Amino acid sequence: MTERQKQIRQRLKDDFIHYSQRCLSIRSKSGGLDRLVLNRAQLHLHQAMKEQRRKKGRVRVFVLKGRQQGCSTYVGARFFHRVTHGRGMRAFILAHDMEASRNLFAMTKRFYRNCPVAVRPVAGKDNERELAFPRLGSGYRVGTAGSRSAGRSMTVQYFHGSEVAFWPNAREHVAGVLQTVPDAPGSEVVFESTANGMGNFFHAGWQAAEAGDSGYEAVFLPWFWQREYRSEVGDEFRPDDEERHLMAVLGLTPPQLVWRRFKIRELGDPLLFRQEYPCTPDEAFQNTGEDSFIQAADVLRARKTEEPGSGPVVVGVDPARFGDDRTAMVFRQGRRAFGLRSWSGKDTMEVAGLCRRVLESDTPRVERLFVDAGGLGAGVVDRLREMGFGLRVSAVQFGGRAASQERYRNKRAEMWGELREWLTGELPVSLPDEDALQSDLTGPGYSYDSQGRLVLEPKERMRQRGLRSPDIADALALTFAAPVRRARPQQRFADRGEDLWLGERS
Template structure:
């Protein structure tokens, strides 16, 4: 083979190290107009490539999580970048995991198109090619695709390039185990790449947690989000008589949108509705997360509370120490189950709502929410304790909070908690239901509150109305997170999203149900009395 000229050597060097140059000169894609064209990076892809290059410059490897909108070409970009690496370098193993078999095939077909159309001088020797893998024998590198929930992909292997696609839609029961296995297979060494990309799917789950950790700078990932209005093609001709709505005027002020972009937005909203538009074409990350699913509580209200609570830390944490025979005492403890958000006030009136868990590991939680007279959540107890012991916890919690009025769910194992608290411990201010005995036609008393298909909507709808009217003040992120993942399922029932809990929601709803409301005192000075006379 003839020796390369200096100019040719420089071209080859750029093809090896400069992905932007390599993509435009070597890769082809099927464009939106159904034409096969060179991969010239669009605005969104340029932003992603900037983030990749910043990662490489700062620490030598890439860890990026992408919250994406619709048809921005970010999956295409990641696929091209992985092929760029494995087809030119030795001992690389790329693994792509998607949420659905159709997506798996689509991403592999895209990579196969790269491979089939790359210039011959850049196409590596191929040992074999299947519907799931490209293997390059001389480089000892490979590119493999798989579907989440299938075989334990990545187990026992060392992966250099990982692409977790649509992570928010991986099956919740298997997502964490699969992700942990894959992520642990990628060494934290120079040249390795991990990309997580997905559209949003509610304020819960693995993808949301990874995104939140990246934004907060706690998990080692760089967060990348590109709003829809950076796409130059997202414009439509403006008709005569076009006038902006108040909401559109706000968008113009915030994001400097023009009328062509607003008209394009109007058309998409008319076709699919505002909620779907916000999910698929978000202006900011939280908009995408908050408009997915079928939330019971207003997402914007909950998100506003989350923003207000972001910098709020618990006043203290307390643990209940002692034994029934010798007595109990609340003591400060860094890992105490009782998180206190406001200092205790000896003159205040308090209310406690309690949801009872079974007390087993990996099960539901026993939660007690404490409100003051102004409907501020001042404390929250959350632990996995036995139902009988939970009665002692509630007794001590109520006494600590000035003999607070307590309401306890009496379903299933909650019956034991209610009997122990109301009868054995004789708590002084315990909620008792009056129930009509249909057999004797007499009114009987029942300790606690029975949550049924009839009574659950009563307390949840009251909580929903009071939250909408801004009557509650909540700075507890655990409660707010559960409120955000409390949904209406396909059968119309209200419950926690799969993989989430609703113990805090039920505890809060019960507490709100027995709250007598807050009355602002009217100051009365001498002038008031003169006017009254």
């Protein structure tokens, strides 16, 4: 190796920005490959980590970011550079789900495959979770936060926690995995995520870092640093009060504000936009998961509205037996909800009997009865089918898959989403004028997962906040489980049948 070649190799080792532009390839927007040229957000994170390493000899950061800003790409590239230029260096990346783990590791392998041969170490173990460089004694591994034991049996110098706010059992993971990172010079720990409400590990860690109460540094990456987050401004554009405030305080430009308008419209919720694309840390954490998913004003308006029902009558039943939970039943016919009923302490046979009387009555004739099939409800559904009501009874799993999986985390979130759209639509709707129903409807909070899907606050979380289970509102939401058409006359005499798949039009 000539002296010139040695100088080139040394600069590639010492200067990450120089190295990334010449040796690392990423997938371009068009599907091809481009060299990694750091954007503004990546450069800011790079400088923050470089400065902390200079001052303290190691790196410990919490990174709060918007979507698609390249934070994971930067950290992955940084760690790849370090493990391929050092001996005995190991990196471990822990992502929030399996798909994210695969994507992050695919990026690492892309770095390796397209790296110039002169600076690409010989690979040994190369599988779906690990890439090892035996001559260096270095390596790179990924894991998924769904496994509580992920990463516990190794020693690593570089740890990257991706989308930490969405980790299940985050505190357990952190307690275990961080024991594998020595508190030694040169080690690096990066926790990065979009926000996911308050009170979780990521939010607590961010607050401590921001206040200087931990050994971590807080690094925030606002969405408007991205050059691509701009849209063409038409002659009709007029900023509203909020947009004028953003222009005055943060210096946002009309092209950025137009892009912001389009994105809010696309996401369908300003709160979701603030979580996914925050301007400030406080804005990112506004979506606490405890803001009411359904607003009191919308419920009160429907309580004071009288609307005639039209179309098929459907009924939602949320069975319960023990504790403070209630068995609840609500009827709905088009834009009118009515016939709210609730009971305490009913067993399976008693609830099945209540449902049977409803199905046998012709005032009104019920076309479909939707039952929450979790717990007590499964027995109710089985008994009703045994009685011959199979064609008119549908079992609904609250935790099951939504028909619109790109919008909702599960079936319960989807039904509540349909319920809210019904309440807030252009046409007026009517609800029973009941305080208990209003309390139930406005109780659950909400958030969004890492894929931007709606997550309705679980009942267990509501109980921790001192709120009761929203059984009556869940019963009303069940009436939105699937579209229903009025049965043809000959169908009304059928005494047996099987469930229709939820989400299909009958």
